[in-house]
Amino acid sequence: MICRMSAAQIRERLLAQEISTADVVREHRARIAEAEPVVRALLTLIDPNETAGQPDVTIDPPTGAQPLAGIPIIVKDNICTARVRTTCGSRILQNFVPPYDATVVRKLRAAGAVILAKSNLDEFAMGSSTENSAFGPSRNPCDPSRVPGGSSGGSAAAIAAFEAPLALGSDTGGSIRQPASLCGVVGMKPTYGRVSRYGLVAYASSLDQIGPITRTVRDAAMLLDIICGPDPMDSTTLDLPPTAFEDSCREDVRGLRIGLPGEYFGLGVEPAVNAAVRRAADLLADMGAHVEECSLPSTELGLAAYYIIAPAEASSNLARYDGVRYGHRATADEREARSERQGAGVMEHGRMTERTRGEGFGAEVKQRIMIGTYALSAGYYDAYYLRAQKVRTLIRREFAQAFERFDVLLTPTSPTTAFRLGERTSDPMAMKLADICTIPANLAGLPAISVPCGFHEGLPIGLQIIGKALDEETVIRAAYAYEQAKGEG
Amino acid sequence: MAEYEAAIGMEVHAELLTESKMFCGCRNAFGGEPNTRCCPVCLGLPGALPVINRKAVEHVIRTALALNCTINPAAKFDRKNYFYPDLPKGYQISQYDRPIGFNGWLDIEVGGEVTRVRIRRVHLEEDTGKLMHLPSGDSAVDYNRAGVPLMEIVTDFPPDMRSAEQARAYLVALRSILTYTGASDGRMEEGSLRCEPNLSVRPRGYEGFGAKTEIKNLNSFRAVQRGIEYEIARQTGILESGEAVRQETRGWNDARQETFAQRSKEDEQEYRYFPEPDLPPLMIGDDWIESIRQRMPELPAAARERLMRDYGLRAAEADWLTQSPATAAYFTEASRACGKPAQVATWMMGDFARLLNASGTAIEQSSVTPDRLGRLLSLVEAGSISGKMAKTFFERMFETGATPDALLAEHGSQVTDEATLAALVDQVIGAEPAVWEAICAGDERKLTYVMGQVMKLSRGKANPQQTRQLLQDRLNRGR
Numbered sequence: 001m002i003c004r005m006s007a008a009q010i011r012e013r014l015l016a017q018e019i020s021t022a023d024v025v026r027e028h029r030a031r032i033a034e035a036e037p038v039v040r041a042l043l044t045l046i047d048p049n050e051t052a053g054q055p056d057v058t059i060d061p062p063t064g065a066q067p068l069a070g071i072p073i074i075v076k077d078n079i080c081t082a083r084v085r086t087t088c089g090s091r092i093l094q095n096f097v098p099p100y101d102a103t104v105v106r107k108l109r110a111a112g113a114v115i116l117a118k119s120n121l122d123e124f125a126m127g128s129s130t131e132n133s134a135f136g137p138s139r140n141p142c143d144p145s146r147v148p149g150g151s152s153g154g155s156a157a158a159i160a161a162f163e164a165p166l167a168l169g170s171d172t173g174g175s176i177r178q179p180a181s182l183c184g185v186v187g188m189k190p191t192y193g194r195v196s197r198y199g200l201v202a203y204a205s206s207l208d209q210i211g212p213i214t215r216t217v218r219d220a221a222m223l224l225d226i227i228c229g230p231d232p233m234d235s236t237t238l239d240l241p242p243t244a245f246e247d248s249c250r251e252d253v254r255g256l257r258i259g260l261p262g263e264y265f266g267l268g269v270e271p272a273v274n275a276a277v278r279r280a281a282d283l284l285a286d287m288g289a290h291v292e293e294c295s296l297p298s299t300e301l302g303l304a305a306y307y308i309i310a311p312a313e314a315s316s317n318l319a320r321y322d323g324v325r326y327g328h329r330a331t332a333d334e335r336e337a338r339s340e341r342q343g344a345g346v347m348e349h350g351r352m353t354e355r356t357r358g359e360g361f362g363a364e365v366k367q368r369i370m371i372g373t374y375a376l377s378a379g380y381y382d383a384y385y386l387r388a389q390k391v392r393t394l395i396r397r398e399f400a401q402a403f404e405r406f407d408v409l410l411t412p413t414s415p416t417t418a419f420r421l422g423e424r425t426s427d428p429m430a431m432k433l434a435d436i437c438t439i440p441a442n443l444a445g446l447p448a449i450s451v452p453c454g455f456h457e458g459l460p461i462g463l464q465i466i467g468k469a470l471d472e473e474t475v476i477r478a479a480y481a482y483e484q485a486k487g488e489g
Numbered sequence: 490m491a492e493y494e495a496a497i498g499m500e501v502h503a504e505l506l507t508e509s510k511m512f513c514g515c516r517n518a519f520g521g522e523p524n525t526r527c528c529p530v531c532l533g534l535p536g537a538l539p540v541i542n543r544k545a546v547e548h549v550i551r552t553a554l555a556l557n558c559t560i561n562p563a564a565k566f567d568r569k570n571y572f573y574p575d576l577p578k579g580y581q582i583s584q585y586d587r588p589i590g591f592n593g594w595l596d597i598e599v600g601g602e603v604t605r606v607r608i609r610r611v612h613l614e615e616d617t618g619k620l621m622h623l624p625s626g627d628s629a630v631d632y633n634r635a636g637v638p639l640m641e642i643v644t645d646f647p648p649d650m651r652s653a654e655q656a657r658a659y660l661v662a663l664r665s666i667l668t669y670t671g672a673s674d675g676r677m678e679e680g681s682l683r684c685e686p687n688l689s690v691r692p693r694g695y696e697g698f699g700a701k702t703e704i705k706n707l708n709s710f711r712a713v714q715r716g717i718e719y720e721i722a723r724q725t726g727i728l729e730s731g732e733a734v735r736q737e738t739r740g741w742n743d744a745r746q747e748t749f750a751q752r753s754k755e756d757e758q759e760y761r762y763f764p765e766p767d768l769p770p771l772m773i774g775d776d777w778i779e780s781i782r783q784r785m786p787e788l789p790a791a792a793r794e795r796l797m798r799d800y801g802l803r804a805a806e807a808d809w810l811t812q813s814p815a816t817a818a819y820f821t822e823a824s825r826a827c828g829k830p831a832q833v834a835t836w837m838m839g840d841f842a843r844l845l846n847a848s849g850t851a852i853e854q855s856s857v858t859p860d861r862l863g864r865l866l867s868l869v870e871a872g873s874i875s876g877k878m879a880k881t882f883f884e885r886m887f888e889t890g891a892t893p894d895a896l897l898a899e900h901g902s903q904v905t906d907e908a909t910l911a912a913l914v915d916q917v918i919g920a921e922p923a924v925w926e927a928i929c930a931g932d933e934r935k936l937t938y939v940m941g942q943v944m945k946l947s948r949g950k951a952n953p954q955q956t957r958q959l960l961q962d963r964l965n966r967g968r
Contacts, residue, residue: 080536093535100529102536201535205766234538235768313766316570319579320533324630349574349628376570376761385763 021070092360102199174438181462553590826863
């Protein structure tokens, strides 16, 4: 069963020539065909001839230059792929085919990875369940009546359903970690600036970060090694030396100082989730880590600050979808065409833009654009945007203080396990609370990972490990050690 | 009736002379087939990100220093949000509260009076595309210009300028600085330099300021001056009739030589500025500023001083010769070639300027190089040719590209030999005895005619001073 293997295992078998790259790709395609009718994780399947410009059957086994050769990967559909449509889960980009690859995609191709498909997401990555996708929700493979989380729900569901060993997601307020938690897989948001955002369709530029979704911590580390690094095309990437995160996968947490911020265990967190995370902390303590309670008093303000900053940036980032250059464009109806005294289907620019955006964007996106526009308006800027930035500074400072005493912080990833489809669509506040534990790491730009830490009523629970800025190494080490010690289940 | 005075401020936009655009690698050039110099970044495709062009930043720092500004050590970029089809991203990357340069000044001189115009800010932004309205009634957009680096220079408030002449002088001085620093080619007709004056009129002696209007579509220096004059008269007329001036943006109609209302204050956009999250703050360290300062080319004011000091030129001459770095360089080189700066200045401002203007040639492109002008003047100085011959030679040099020495070889030197000249004079007087008699009788105006005849006979080569002296001597003797 190749599909059950991790990317690291597949790589080993390929190197030993026990399996071929053709086997790997064929079996994953078969698995996709089998799982998709239920899971619906994917929006676009990529023709093998479109993959890296070479048919998969000729891919050589992995080498130093091509460490991911022949290994399948699924890419969230807000990351640009040349010649393959990139929809962002939106009607406005339904038929948008980018002429260029995102930097991460270019790196994947260079590493030999086989991009199998583009995965479903909440429209423009705005949501926590994939129910905001214009193309319908994805399902949680653990229970198809439940959501996979979001916004990278398609990527997480695809990994949980064994459609590929590797996937890319993007995380603005928890969009990698929360669905990973709900689907029982590993998801990591790197330090802001670690991975290039060039080609990631922007939602909230100061928060967005691309990261891996996998079934093992080692695979996440391996994928992060491939995609990270400075990029001259993204001025917000950090100029850092090459990484070897995979080497951090060591079962050694002796002396590791772990903080448990009490605030994260309130916040409407289900008792079962609380208990599972505390059990994880106990396990790490048994392995030699020092675990201690701590406090991050401003945590609760994070959600409010996020829902000012992210929509403010989004209102500007999404202004380019006006129907002039690409994407959906509204056409005039007959009556309008007559009144405009223009050719058929032609209308005045202002009206065209209004109609294009009215037709092209879904309700959640419109709501966030309106909130953001309001927050940036003259007379409200100081009260909302500026104040939210102050909260952001406060949260960053509190983290910095905590990290004087601790190497990592342990928290739940999501306050609850996967909820039912439709359960929260009419309750936006409940939906937004799904990200309450993940948002602070985005506001502070810190690396954070979600690893599975048990089940409640058959549904996966996620453990979040937050690290210091640029200290992915320790985050990965703690996550790997825990993953190995916990064993299956 | 009250006397009125204007208060004039100005916003100037200059496209910067960089190889590539402000935030991407596309070539920065004028014209070209529509939409041939675009990429995902300057088209604002989803996922594309800007990268700061450091050369553009250096141009702005250099200009800001030339305008005596303070340089912001931590400048930043902001987004100015509005919808327009020529704006690819739905926002323009600009600078809001931390421009690269601020608190500067530029001295201007009108009618011998020097006025210090304070500069509020110098900032960097990106240009938009261009809309084209097709005969079919459709509109098309050309994004070749989208993302071209644009520098904005804004005068301070309250405004320091009071007249259209001052506004024009400011713009001339500013353009001169931009061309000296190499930041811009300063071509108003091509739109690489754009000027938007704003002005209000108030009764002289009144402390506050009235409602102001901003004038757009001014595509030449002349239009700037005329537009401001028109607007001062219009606003004065409104105030005199007891009405109030509406705060609005007005366009200049060059054909009708008048302004017309374009946009009122109520229609003003709400731009929702906020810091550009795709770009880190622009840190400008002292080292960077110092290295730019050290490589600062000579500025117009310094060039003017130098010309007056080193060559003994008058202020008006120095002003004219420092109108652009090219004219100043030409003057310096030609003077070095012949050692006669006064003559070089006279030639450049006279015959040369006339021919350049008439043919639309730039001085640096003329076939009369500084060396050739220098050589020509040296020939005059050495007595090989007369001033009159020099004029003829110069026109030939300008039109055919001939060298002064080739022309000299072709025409021969001027005639200075006394005996030869005397023979020529005798010949003319002998041929026109009646004229000579009239002259001797007191009609000295006819001397010019005789001079002309001698020149004609010598095919222009008779030395005019000597010939005139000979005629004078002959006349004295005749009396």
